[in-house]
Every structure is written in C-alpha cells, then in structure tokens.
Amino acid sequence: MSLADFLQLALRxxxxxxxxxxxxxxxxxxxxxxxxLLTSIGEGLHQFVLKEFTQFGTNIIQVTPGRQGARGxxxxxxxxxxxxxxxxxxxxxxxxxxxxxxxxxxxxxxxxAAGRVRRTSIYGVGADMDRLFSMRVGIGRFLPPDxxxxxxxxxxxxxxxxxxxxGNANALGERLRIGGExxxxxxxxxxxxQFLGVDLDDTAYIPTARALALYNREGLMEIDVTxxxxxxAAAVAEAIRALLAARHGQDDVTLTTQEDMLARLSNILDxxxxxxxxxxxxxxxxxxxxxxxIMTIAVSExxxxxGLLVALGARRATILGLFLGEAVALAAIxxxxxxxxxxxxxxxxxxxxxxxxxxxxxxxxxxxEVLAIAIGLLAGVLPARKAARLDPVEAxxxx
Amino acid sequence: MTPxxxxxxxxxxxxxxxxxxxxxxxxxxxxxxxxxxxxALGDGARRxxxxxxxxxxxxxxxxxxxxxxxxxxxxGSLFTSTPRDLTVRDAAxxxxxxxxxxxxxxxxxxxxxxxxxxLREVLVLGTSADYLDIxxxxxxxxxxxxxxxxxxxxxxxxLGATLCDELFGIESAVGxxxxxxxxxxxxxxxxxxxxxxxxxxxDELVVVPVATAQAMFNTNTLFRVMVEARSRxxxxxxxxxxxxxxxxxxxxxxDITVITQDAVLGTFDRILGAxxxxxxxxxxxxxxxxxxxxMNVMLVAVTQRTAEIGLLKALGATxxxxxxxxxxxxxxxxxxxALAGLALGHLGAWGLRLAFPVxxxxxxxxxxYAGLGTAIVTGVLFGVMPARRAARLDAVQALAKR
Numbered sequence: 001m002s003l004a005d006f007l008q009l010a011l012r013x014x015x016x017x018x019x020x021x022x023x024x025x026x027x028x029x030x031x032x033x034x035x036x037l038l039t040s041i042g043e044g045l046h047q048f049v050l051k052e053f054t055q056f057g058t059n060i061i062q063v064t065p066g067r068q069g070a071r072g073x074x075x076x077x078x079x080x081x082x083x084x085x086x087x088x089x090x091x092x093x094x095x096x097x098x099x100x101x102x103x104x105x106x107x108x109x110x111x112x113a114a115g116r117v118r119r120t121s122i123y124g125v126g127a128d129m130d131r132l133f134s135m136r137v138g139i140g141r142f143l144p145p146d147x148x149x150x151x152x153x154x155x156x157x158x159x160x161x162x163x164x165x166x167g168n169a170n171a172l173g174e175r176l177r178i179g180g181e182x183x184x185x186x187x188x189x190x191x192x193x194q195f196l197g198v199d200l201d202d203t204a205y206i207p208t209a210r211a212l213a214l215y216n217r218e219g220l221m222e223i224d225v226t227x228x229x230x231x232x233a234a235a236v237a238e239a240i241r242a243l244l245a246a247r248h249g250q251d252d253v254t255l256t257t258q259e260d261m262l263a264r265l266s267n268i269l270d271x272x273x274x275x276x277x278x279x280x281x282x283x284x285x286x287x288x289x290x291x292x293x294i295m296t297i298a299v300s301e302x303x304x305x306x307g308l309l310v311a312l313g314a315r316r317a318t319i320l321g322l323f324l325g326e327a328v329a330l331a332a333i334x335x336x337x338x339x340x341x342x343x344x345x346x347x348x349x350x351x352x353x354x355x356x357x358x359x360x361x362x363x364x365x366x367x368x369e370v371l372a373i374a375i376g377l378l379a380g381v382l383p384a385r386k387a388a389r390l391d392p393v394e395a396x397x398x399x
Numbered sequence: 400m401t402p403x404x405x406x407x408x409x410x411x412x413x414x415x416x417x418x419x420x421x422x423x424x425x426x427x428x429x430x431x432x433x434x435x436x437x438x439a440l441g442d443g444a445r446r447x448x449x450x451x452x453x454x455x456x457x458x459x460x461x462x463x464x465x466x467x468x469x470x471x472x473x474x475g476s477l478f479t480s481t482p483r484d485l486t487v488r489d490a491a492x493x494x495x496x497x498x499x500x501x502x503x504x505x506x507x508x509x510x511x512x513x514x515x516x517x518l519r520e521v522l523v524l525g526t527s528a529d530y531l532d533i534x535x536x537x538x539x540x541x542x543x544x545x546x547x548x549x550x551x552x553x554x555x556x557x558l559g560a561t562l563c564d565e566l567f568g569i570e571s572a573v574g575x576x577x578x579x580x581x582x583x584x585x586x587x588x589x590x591x592x593x594x595x596x597x598x599x600x601x602d603e604l605v606v607v608p609v610a611t612a613q614a615m616f617n618t619n620t621l622f623r624v625m626v627e628a629r630s631r632x633x634x635x636x637x638x639x640x641x642x643x644x645x646x647x648x649x650x651x652x653x654d655i656t657v658i659t660q661d662a663v664l665g666t667f668d669r670i671l672g673a674x675x676x677x678x679x680x681x682x683x684x685x686x687x688x689x690x691x692x693x694m695n696v697m698l699v700a701v702t703q704r705t706a707e708i709g710l711l712k713a714l715g716a717t718x719x720x721x722x723x724x725x726x727x728x729x730x731x732x733x734x735x736x737a738l739a740g741l742a743l744g745h746l747g748a749w750g751l752r753l754a755f756p757v758x759x760x761x762x763x764x765x766x767x768y769a770g771l772g773t774a775i776v777t778g779v780l781f782g783v784m785p786a787r788r789a790a791r792l793d794a795v796q797a798l799a800k801r
C-alpha cells in the first residue's frame with residue numbers, strides 16, 4: 001500500500017467518526033494540558049526562587065564558623081569551635097583573589113529617634129556590604145571604611161525603617177539610639193523589598209565592631225566574600241580555607257559558595273517540577289486508556305473492512321501499521337491541542353499572578369508530545385494486533 | 400419499563416462488551432485511586448506534623464529572645480542577638496506566674512565530644528530536670544539531669560541513644576567520663592531511643608545542665624525557654640502572664656517573642672491542608688478525562704445499538720425510558736470504576752504505610768466521598784448527551800438502519 005493510501009485510510013476513519021475522534025483528542029489533550037500547565041507553574045516557581053537568590057549577586061562565598069557536620073540546629077548557634085574574628089575578616093580581604101568582603105553580625109534591638117520607637121533587625125556590616133550584595137544607597141552614603149578599633153557610630157537605615165521613624169522628614173545627620181547607644185544617620189538605602197518573607201527595608205546597618213560591642217559578642221556570625229566573576233569559586237574557597245586553617249591551626253570553618261547553594265536549590269526545585277508533572281501525567285494515562293478503548297471499538301466495527309483488505313492481499317504488517325497510525329495520529333493531534341491549551345492557560349496564570357513568572361519549559365513540551373505519541377503507540381498496539389490477527393474469512397463473514 | 404428492566408438493559412449492555420467495559424472502569428478507577436492515594440499522602444503528612452507537635456506537649460508556650468515589629472516567626476527570629484540577654488533568672492521568674500506549671504530553659508550549641516579516642520561533632524543542649532517531662536521523653540538507662548539550682552554547673556551529661564551507641568558501642572556508658580568541648584563530664588544517663596522527630600533529634604544529642612552549657616559556650620543568653628501552662632484552657636492567660644513578667648523585668652520593654660504551639664501548629668495545618676486539597680484537585684483532572692472517555696464510549700454504544708433502541712421504541716418505550724436506560728449504564732460504569740478505584744487507592748495507601756511506617760497515610764473521609772461523588776457525577780454528566788441522543792432516535796429510522 002502506498003503512503004498516500006495509508007494516510008488516506010487512517011484519516012478517513014478519523015473524519016468518519018468526527019465526534020468520537022474529537023472526544024478522544026480531548027481526553028489526551030486535557031492530560032497533556034494538565035502536564036504542561038503544571039510544569040510551567042513549577043518552572044516559573046523555579047525561576048522566581050533562583051532570581052530571588054541571585055539578586056544579591058552570584059559570586060559570593062559565605063564563611064561561617066564551625067566545621068560542617070554538626071547535625072541539626074539552626075545556623076548561627078554558638079559553638080565551642082574557634083570563632084571568626086574581625087582580624088580573620090581583614091586577612092581574608094587581603095587575599096589576592098578576593099574583591100570584596102563584609103563581616104556580619106546581626107541582632108534585634110529597639111531603635112528610637114524623633115520620639116518614635118521601633119524594634120527591628122540590626123546588621124553589623126563592613127563598608128563593602130552595599131556593593132557586595134548589589135544593594136543601592138538611596139540618599140547619603142554607606143558606612144565609611146573605618147578601622148574596626150575606632151569605628152564611628154554611623155548608621156544607614158533601610159527605607160521602611162526610615163519612613164517609620166522619620167516619616168517624610170530628612171533623616172540625614174539626625175541622631176538616633178540603638179539599644180541605648182547614640183548613632184548618626186549618614187544614609188538611607190533604596191527600597192529592596194522582601195526576600196523569602198523577610199522585609200529587607202526594615203533594617204539598620206551599623207559598623208560590625210559596634211554591633212559586636214552592642215551584642216557583647218566575641219565572634220562574627222559570618223563573613224561574606226566576593227571574587228572576580230572570571231575566577232572559579234572553588235579556587236577562591238580553597239584560598240580562604242587555607243588562610244583560615246593557617247590562622248586557626250585547624251580547619252574549623254564552613255564555606256558555602258553561591259554556586260553550591262543554587263545548585264542544591266535547583267535540584268530540589270527540579271524534583272518538585274517533575275513531581276507535579278508526574279501528577280498531571282495521571283490524567284495522561286487515563287487519556288491513553290481512552291485511546292485503547294476507542295481503537296478496540298474501531299477494530300471490532302471495521303472487522304469486515306479488515307477482512308476485505310486481507311483478502312485483497314494486504315499484509316498483516318500493513319494492517320498493524322494502519323491501526324497504529326490511527327492511534328498515533330489521535331494521540332499526536334490531541335497532544336498538540338493540549339500543548340496549546342496548557343501553554344495558553346499558563347500564560348493566563350502568568351497574567352493573573354504577575355509575581356509568578358510562568359514559563360513553559362520547552363524541553364518539557366517536547367517530552368510531553370513524545371509521551372503523547374508513545375501513549376498512542378502503546379495504546380494502539382493491542383487493538384492493532386487484534387486487527388492484524390483477524391482471519392480474513394471469519395472477518396468477512398462477521399457481518 | 401420497570402426499574403428492574405432498566406437495570407437489566409444497562410447491565411447487559413455493559414457485560415456485552417467486557418473489554419470495553421473493563422477499560423472504562425480502569426480509566427475511572429485510575430482517577431479515583433489517584434485522588435485517594437494523593438490525599439492519603441497529604442493528610443498523612445499533615446497528621447504526622449500535628450502528632451509531632453502534640454508530642455511536644457500540648458500546652459506549651461515558647462519564649463525566645465528578640466522581637467520584630469512585623470511579628471510572627473520569621474527567619475530573623477530563629478536565631479539572633481539582642482542587647483539584653485534572656486537569662487536563666489528570667490526563666491526562673493516565669494515560675495511565679497499562677498498559670499505556669501513548669502519551665503525549662505534551653506541553650507543550644509555545637510561542640511565536639513570525645514571518649515576513648517573517638518571524636519565527633521555533636522549538638523549540645525543545656526537544660527534543666529523538667530525538660531524530660533515537658534517533652535515527654537523517657538530514660539533508657541540511669542537518671543536525667545538532677546533537680547538543682549539552675550545556675551549550678553554540674554559536670555554531668557545525658558546522652559542520646561544513637562550517640563551513646565557510637566561512642567560506647569556495647570560498653571556501659573553510665574558512670575564514664577567524656578569530654579565535651581574543653582570540659583570533662585560524667586555520663587549519668589542515656590535517653591531512650593525516640594526516633595526521628597521534628598526539629599531536634601534527641602538520639603544524637605548531649606544534654607547537660609543549662610549553666611554548664613552557658614559556661615561552655617561563654618554566653619549568658621538562652622536560646623529558648625519552654626513554658627508549660629497548667630492546662631490547655633490556661634494557655635492564653637499564661638501567655639499574658641509570661642509577657643507581663645518579662646515586661647516588668649525589662650523596665651517596661653518587651654524584647655522577647657512569646658509563641659504558643661497552637662499558632663505554629665495552625666500555620667502548618669493550614670499549609671498542609673491546602674496542599675492536600677490542591678493535589679486532590681490536580682488528580683481530579685484525570686476524572687474529567689475519564690468522564691470524556693465514558694461519553695465517547697456511550698456515544699459509540701448508542702450508534703451500535705440503534706436497532707435495539709428502535710425496537711424498544713416500537714414496542715412502546717418512551718424517550719424517557721431510553722434516556723434512563725443509558726444514564727443507568729453510565730452510572731453503573733462510573734460506580735464500578737469508582738469502587739474499583741477506591742479499592743486500588745486504599746491498596747496504594749496501605750502500600751505507603753508499609754513503605755513509610757512513620758506516615759499515617761489514611762485518606763481523609765472527605766476525599767473518599769468527594770472522589771466517589773465526583774466520579775459518579777462525572778460519569779452520569781458525560782452520559783447525558785449520549786442518552787439524549789439515544790432517546791431522540793426516531794423508531795422507524797432506527798429500525799430501518801439495519
């Protein structure tokens with residue numbers, strides 16, 4: 001049989017039962033649409049989270065005291081291991097590969113100014129902090145690079161904290177009290193928004209040495225380091241590790257590169273997307289059962305047609321191909337319709353929820369379509385084999 | 400036609416094409432089974448979390464240092480420094496509140512533990528004698544921390560079961576000296592194995608008196624204070640009293656956060672409940688697909704049985720009778736599919752429970768009813784069009800078709 005005949009036969013049977021074909025398409029289509037919609041949302045979530053995390057820049061290494069391996073407990077727990085000091089931080093800053101560094105101590109204090117009082121997070125940071133985390137100063141300037149031994153009592157306010165304390169008045173040069181100590185406002189940060197539910201604008205930044213004194217601490221909570229974009233993170237991490245090991249006499253710090261963290265995060269989110277996609281896949285399986293049913297019906301309906309074809313000399317392989325082709329065509333068209341519907345719905349969700357950058361991952365689209373075709377093939381095998389095995393005499397007599 | 404006739408007509412139609420019927424039932428059952436298994440999973444997770452929290456003790460209030468204006472429990476309040484420490488004396492003062500039954504201060508930190516040349520990193524918990532009862536743990540061997548003044552730093556330690564196995568193996572641990580950080584401590588007890596829990600795993604913990612831990616970590620502040628109210632009803636008033644006492648002790652400034660377990664639990668409950676619901680909704684899409692299949696097959700059935708319908712009509716059956724007959728068939732198919740799916744789903748949930756014994760993966764009642772209901776409604780709904788088409792057939796033409 002020529003290819004044209006082949007196509008014609010398959011197509012004609014599809015067109016002859018328009019409603020039936022349409023419903024079968026719909027079954028597969030809904031399944032595929034579910035898979036595409038869900039993976040699109042999953043992928044959107046993925047990108048959203050990654051973007052949140054990379055807004056502070058990607059070439060950051062975090063140094064925390066204590067070797068990793070102690071189980072459980074939130075980060076920042078006190079430890080009997082040797083603490084990270086401002087001297088350690090200064091030594092790291094002198095490393096050739098390092099382009100910026102900020103020691104960090106954070107806490108929670110009452111801030112009072114102009115008769116208003118507010119409890120907020122206080123960050124003790126270095127002069128490089130704004131550059132390191134790609135944060136912008138709105139008005140004034142950031143903390144000056146003072147010598148830790150004599151850090152001046154300057155404070156830079158987050159945008160929200162400034163509003164809460166000073167309203168629309170000018171805050172620059174004003175004095176305020178943090179935990180009983182007097183500070184002078186030298187800058188206000190630009191709005192940064194929320195990060196994972198933490199309001200980044202409701203904070204005050206003071207020199208690290210001042211924060212250590214305020215909270216009566218010996219050691220830093222963490223040191224964040226940036227390096228040139230072109231340098232591999234591992235090389236920088238190794239240099240820091242070697243330096244601190246030499247200073248402390250043992251390897252007692254944990255280094256986390258942003259790459260590690262993003263990769264770990266990405267893995268988790270990939271699993272999530274796949275799981276959600278698999279959930280949608282259940283309806284695809286049901287759609288597959290639909291194709292099996294309809295093809296089985298088609299075979300029994302067209303028994304005498306098959307008998308005639310075989311009697312006229314059509315080979316079994318041809319019959320098999322004919323029915324398989326029909327099943328695959330149904331699945332493929334249904335899949336394509338589903339793709340359109342799913343992607344369209346995803347865009348609609350994207351319009352309704354602007355915070356979620358919905359994006360249809362194209363490799364998933366290909367996988368879904370291939371899956372649909374595979375389901376068609378699989379679902380077609382049983383009925384097609386049944387058709388091919390028919391005895392021509394019996395088949396012709398069936399009517 | 401009597402109802403019995405209608406039913407017979409429908410069942411005969413279904414049994415006449417066993418493969419087709421089986422496939423439709425399969426499709427329906429996949430959908431129902433998916434709903435049942437997934438809600439079992441979601442609800443199991445919810446119940447697991449709720450159980451874990453109730454295991455903490457049901458009338459518990461947690462006091463943590465630091466407070467944010469925005470309130471709630473954020474990343475920032477997990478661990479933070481405050482200018483004013485939350486001290487052991489603060490904790491002891493809370494006992495003066497009439498609705499407070501017991502308190503226990505917690506100091507947490509990382510350290511190294513060593514015995515007989517074996518060395519490992521370990522989480523150290525500094526607390527008091529009441530910790531055992533408040534958390535509802537039991538001792539495996541020996542005694543828990545002695546009941547003594549909170550500021551007394553006795554050199555004793557209680558080990559978690561796993562940690563004890565790792566350090567001592569089959570040797571008896573009680574009475575031995577271990578080194579934690581730079582201190583030598585005598586092991587006075589071993590906790591009974593409690594298995595994996597939320598937050599801290601006590602199996603890998605060293606418990607020491609709170610003053611010992613504070614000296615070890617060179618700190619004055621506490622990580623948490625756990626407060627047990629006299630009863631569940633006294634929870635709210637106990638929380639108020641705790642806040643009042645702390646405010647008085649801090650010159651009118653409330654720089655601590657007081658959370659009740661109910662607040663935390665409620666959040667988890669809502670999140671996991673919504674998750675279960677969403678997952679069930681996604682699974683229900685497959686029910687719609689199955690419904691489309693039912694409609695498709697019923698349409699085919701109408702075409703195939705045109706002559707039969709014509710005959711029935713010629714014999715005096717009304718359109719209504721025919722419609723009922725086909726709807727009954729659709730309903731029967733859906734019901735069979737739904738029941739099969741229910742069985743399949745319960746089997747799956749049972750498998751889940753076997754695979755993850757900690758997870759109480761029972762499908763919630765609402766999901767079972769909703770799954771069954773949706774399946775039957777979907778089946779019947781999608782059966783309406785074919786049934787109407789059958790009912791509308793003209794008797795003469797239908798008979799003539801053959």
